Amino acid sequence: xxxxxxxxxxxxxxxxxxxxxxxxxxxxxxxxxxxxxxxxxxxxxxxxxxxxxxxxxxxxxxxxxxxxxxxxxxxxxxxxxxxxxxxxxxxxxxxxxxxxxxxxxxxxxxxxxxxxxxxxxxxxxxxx
Numbered sequence: 132x133x134x135x136x137x138x139x140x141x142x143x144x145x146x147x148x149x150x151x152x153x154x155x156x157x158x159x160x161x162x163x164x165x166x167x168x169x170x171x172x173x174x175x176x177x178x179x180x181x182x183x184x185x186x187x188x189x190x191x192x193x194x195x196x197x198x199x200x201x202x203x204x205x206x207x208x209x210x211x212x213x214x215x216x217x218x219x220x221x222x223x224x225x226x227x228x229x230x231x232x233x234x235x236x237x238x239x240x241x242x243x244x245x246x247x248x249x250x251x252x253x254x255x256x257x258x259x
Contacts, residue, residue, distance in 0.1 A: 135257065143253045149208065150215040150249055157219020189244055196251035200258035207255035214248055 192210070199207030218238075225234040 139253060139257050142256045143249065146208075146211055146249045146253045146256070150211055150245070153212045153215030154219040154222070157216035157221075158223045159219075160216075161220045161223040189247065193247055193251040196248065197255045197258070199252070199255040202259075204252075204256040204259040207252040207259075211248065211252040218245075 192214075196207045196210055199205065199210065222234060222238065225237065229237075
């Protein structure tokens with residue numbers, strides 16, 4: 132008998148591994164010295180996004196990943212890998228400039244977004 136729950140669990144686990152691998156690749160592929168040379172006077176910009184702007188953007192990303200089922204899940208997986216890679220590179224730069232503690236403090240509240248992205252990619256793969 133077909134078990135969607137079991138298949139979805141396996142796909143979720145696989146997608147968490149894929150995301151984690153690309154975070155590590157992004158973190159270690161960043162050449163911090165070239166960034167430091169390029170931006171000697173870098174500062175943290177004040178980002179003033181409204182809650183609804185962030186929600187709208189996250190919903191667009193999640194819907195794109197779910198609709199990735201029409202590409203047999205390829206688009207979902209590429210978006211997931213790219214998101215992990217970008218997070219890894221941004222985390223590498225942030226931890227170099229501000230330290231691990233500040234970087235974790237800034238990114239941990241957004242871990243629910245990472246969960247949503249991984250679940251959306253998993254749903255897109257499961258539907259495919």
